[in-house]
Amino acid sequence: MRSGTLGILACAALVLAGCGRMGDSSWNPMRWFGSAPQTQTLEPEGGYPTTVNDGRVPLAHVTGARWEPLYEGRMLVVTGLAASKAWWDLALVTEVPMPKGRIRPDENGVLRLRLVGKPPQPDTFAAANPANPLADAATVALVIPNAVLPDLREVVISGASNSVSLRR
Incomplete structure (x- = not known):
């Protein structure tokens, strides 16, 4: 053996x-x-991009913001007015770069967002005419999940000429 x-x-x-x-x-x-x-780490090589260069610029005015309740959190509904007619691809983006699909407030509990969009093509009727506040108001929504809400104290939404603050 x-x-x-x-x-x-x-x-x-x-x-x-x-x-x-x-x-x-x-x-x-x-x-x-x-x-x-x-x-x-899951961070991409070179870090997260500091600016999103997709041609979107801030809308002229943020006219209002409100909360809508949802089962999975809250929906932030923001209305704004562009400088001219026919703006498109509107969105709320964070001022501090974050991974896609993730949102978190800063250490003070403040989430800073920008209302951005793409302007119409130059030398068109839409680009030459100013926006009508009654007909050309734009509405954009962003869902804030329940996991983020305990740390969130305030949301600040900025446009090109003003900003609106909304407390939770």
Whole structure:
């Protein structure tokens, strides 16, 4: 029995010796979890972008903001008025760059947002005419999830010429 066990161990040692150095082998348990501990992060290389350069600029005026209750949190509804007619691709974006789909207030509990959009093409009827406050008001909404609400104290929405503050 012992000679059989010794024979099997000797064969295993010869097989492993033929594979190269034991330190380079995948059979080495010291290499199973990496050779050196490295900190892993989900942050993209070079960090998050500091500006979003997609052609959107702040709307001229933020005219109002209100909360609407939702099952999964609250919806922030913001109305604004652009400088001319036919603005499109309107959105509320955070002033501080954050990962897409994530929102969090700063250390003081203040969430700072900008009301932005894309202006109409230059040299068009829409670009040449000022917006009518009754017909051209724009409404944008942003859902604030329940997980963010305990830390949120105030929301500040800014446009090109003014800002509106809304307490929770």
